[in-house]
Amino acid sequence: MNKNFEKKLQDLKKENLFRQRVLKESGSSSKIIIDGKKYLSFASNDYLGMSNNYELQEALSESCKKNGLGSGSSPLISGYSESHKELECLISEFLGTQSTIIFSSGYQTNVGVIKSISESTDHILIDKLDHASIVDGTLFSKAKFKRYSHNNISDLNEKVNESDKDIIVCVDSLFSMDGDFAKLNEIQKIKKDKDFYLLVDEAHALGVYGSGGRGLCNEMNIPMNEMVGITGTFGKSFGTFGAFFSGSQDVVNFVLQNSRSYIYSTSLPRPIIDATIKSINIVMKENWRREKLFELIEYFKKLVKQHGLNNLNSHSHVQPLVIGDERECINLSESLYNDGIFIPAIRYPTVEKGQSRLRISLSSEHEKHHIDHLFKNLKF
Secondary structure (H helix, E strand, O other): OOOOHHHHHHHHHHOOOOOOOOOOOEEOOOEEEEOOEEEEEOOOOOOOOOOOOHHHHHHHHHHHHHHOOOOOOOOOOOOOOHHHHHHHHHHHHHHOOOEEEEEOOHHHHHHHHHHHHOOOOOEEEEEOOOOHHHHHHHHHOOOEEEEEOOOOHHHHHHHHHHOOOOEEEEEEOEOOOOOOEOOHHHHHHHHHHOOOEEEEEOOOOOOOOOHHHOOHHHHOOOOHHHOOEEEEEOOOOOOOOOEEEEEOHHHHHHHHHHOHHHHOOOOOOHHHHHHHHHHHHHHHHOHHHHHHHHHHHHHHHHHHHHHOOOOOOOOOOEEEEEEEOHHHHHHHHHHHHHOOEEOOEEOOOOOOOOOEEEEEEOOOOOOHHHHHHHHHHOOO
8 A cells, every 4th residue: 555655745845835843942932942042932822921830830849749740540430630620610610610521632622522412413513714623523523514604693694594403503712823703792692593502612712811811701791501611721821731621510421421532531640730720720810911911912913003914803812914825924934033033834724725824922921022023023
């Protein structure tokens, strides 16, 4: 059998779509060290600068000394500890839900939840720009599915009305590549006319939006009891690792019984869990992190307008600078790298062909002079 991997790799290189990993020595949300050189970074999703927080490091270290490093098992065998239960209760209280379970990653969460709650007779509707984990979870399910045009409420409404089956609508609250918000209030209005199950992925919004960082569903006053649930991650604003699904007691318990990505994965290590508990408590209280990030967002948007750049009218901490051509985007990324600024080029299949971009991820660790330095070195 010859699948000719060499030729396929060469084709990717010809199309400027071949991707390589960067070996970093260390780094934070605003700085990264590569080959002994320090770079200004706009490539991290550590939006509140929590990954290097001393209190989190202390919590992790103390837990590691007390409990060891690995969890030793899957959650339904012996990998479920008091710390795991404490974190689940904390998230439920934080979001105003009945129950929560913890997954090892955001990808595993969406894949596991969507596959668990759907049946072959269901129809799943997903936004065209939903994260790959939502797309894959939908593909892995036995349900029929359709993708509605990005943030197009009329198209969603039309597809909802076309179906005579149980419907599950899955949507990112904040889209990771365009930086725009889902129209959750308008989706909720459609739901009142024709009831369906709503699953919202708050991965990029938690910690930043809503009261105490409770997310966009909280900010837009979407009732928790009117959704099938929320998914979210710890590896972004909370600066640790892992993910969760939170909702009603019955739905969460059903996912626990049926999700293969939950049942057959080793539990997150207890030190990570304890550090995450510490992080959520800090993020809830320290509003200055969000306030500073919002100031940086407004400052960045002002410079985008002054320079006549295309940021897809993003109002969030995810600011895309759309270049279009793959080669031009790579060239700009390399030019910035040579000037000490690290922003990888985002290309197909992460975004559509011809929509290559630099995705600027802002963090509360950035300063205005960092943004000034970036715009000074943008050479189109």
